[in-house]
Amino acid sequence: MSARCAYCDAELRPNSMFCFECGQLVQGATPPVPPGFAAPPPVAPQRTAAPAAQTTRPEPAGPAVPLPPVWQPASTARPAEPAAVAPPTPPVAGGGTPPSSVQLAFSTGERVVVAGRAIVGRQPHSSAQNEGAQAIEVHDDTRSVSRVHLTVEVDARGVTVADAGSGNGSELERNGVRMPLREGRPTTVHPGDRIWIGEVSIDLAFA
Numbered sequence: 001m002s003a004r005c006a007y008c009d010a011e012l013r014p015n016s017m018f019c020f021e022c023g024q025l026v027q028g029a030t031p032p033v034p035p036g037f038a039a040p041p042p043v044a045p046q047r048t049a050a051p052a053a054q055t056t057r058p059e060p061a062g063p064a065v066p067l068p069p070v071w072q073p074a075s076t077a078r079p080a081e082p083a084a085v086a087p088p089t090p091p092v093a094g095g096g097t098p099p100s101s102v103q104l105a106f107s108t109g110e111r112v113v114v115a116g117r118a119i120v121g122r123q124p125h126s127s128a129q130n131e132g133a134q135a136i137e138v139h140d141d142t143r144s145v146s147r148v149h150l151t152v153e154v155d156a157r158g159v160t161v162a163d164a165g166s167g168n169g170s171e172l173e174r175n176g177v178r179m180p181l182r183e184g185r186p187t188t189v190h191p192g193d194r195i196w197i198g199e200v201s202i203d204l205a206f207a
Helices: 125-131
Strands: 102-106 111-114 117-121 134-137 150-155 158-163 170-174 177-180 194-197 200-206
Touching: 102 150, 111 117, 111 134, 117 125, 125 134, 158 170
Parallel strands: 117 134
Antiparallel strands: 102 111, 102 200, 117 150, 150 158, 170 177, 170 194, 194 200
């Protein structure tokens, strides 16, 4: 029985590679290889490997981790300002009720009571009159005391003294220790203190 074309069912000639009716390659026929070329090796059909079965077990889920709290913007409201506090009252010399006056006992022999503001020196009258203060004149033969040497003031804070720009300076002696008085800087004095103006000393007695 003669072979027939698988495409058009036409009768094939013996040893023919193509169907003369439809031109299709005859099944099983190998096309001729030109001289000088090697015939390609037959290609084996490839098989698709089946996916390997999963052998690993899924790890159990760990304990639930709490989420961080939702961030909230800081309040823009200003904090309430603290109530104003009155400054502390300066300590009164010697403690208790402030003195109403102070007695100055000079080493030259004068004793004067001051109840307000006073200016001490060899010739303090002009400056005291201009400031409305009490003038306290010191008779100093050594001339170590300036014309305007010291200011003394008694008020609600106590008794304060200050150097008035003297030539020889002023000092406060307390418990045997002397310290200079700064010009125009009032310094609080206490009972038992001693003031030095030049070579003249002044003992204080509060009333």
